[in-house]
Amino acid sequence: MPHPNRDSRNAAWQAAHQWRARAANTQPTGLFGALKLMLVWLAFGALMIVGVVFGLIFLLVGWAMMPFMRHKMKKRMEQMRADRAQDIGGNVHEHASPAKGEHVTLEGSFEVKNER
Template sequence: MTTDHSRFRSGTEYRDNAAWRLASHWQQRAQEARPAGHLRGVKLALAWVLGCTMLLVATLLGVLFSLVGLLMLPLVRRRMKKRMEQARADHAEDIGPGWQKSQQQNPHQAQATDILEGQYEVKS
């Protein structure tokens, strides 16, 4: 950011401005708050190493959990298949041994019971 010095006649006149003094005071305080030279570099390097280590660990954990999830898919699929078969078996009706004989004797009657929900047959 540049300052417009055209309003001031001499080079030192703008330094007498209250805002300029306040800014230079803040600048001095900020320089005093900085740690010593080589210690600052060590802290920065440690911060980078810590940050990179955390990123690597997070990436490895993400890959590990993804692989575990992919390896579990077949097991979960098998378990769901068994559960669906059990549910079908629980809801199935026992048709009995005489079902085949009644089908052969009257095939139109069996056709009427094969109609699914949503399928309609118009009788005239």
């Protein structure tokens, strides 16, 4: 066990003793203290219930909005695919001819035939 004189000089030990003394002095005594403690617990419980109810409401609203958001995202993806397909499959004559030394890449599936 630590030496009592050495512990009494430790600042953290003194702070712990002071905290313990204050906690012992502030414990509810009598009817007023018990009533105050009961009101604090009721307020805490009410806030917890309100928080849970708000959480459930936001959860249900989020779940209710999911089909609408899915439809919106699906439409956006279809539009992006259509724009991309138009860029890839556009008319070759619309594009400017490449400058000297540049290569033109055509996308698609090609087959090389053997020459006879």
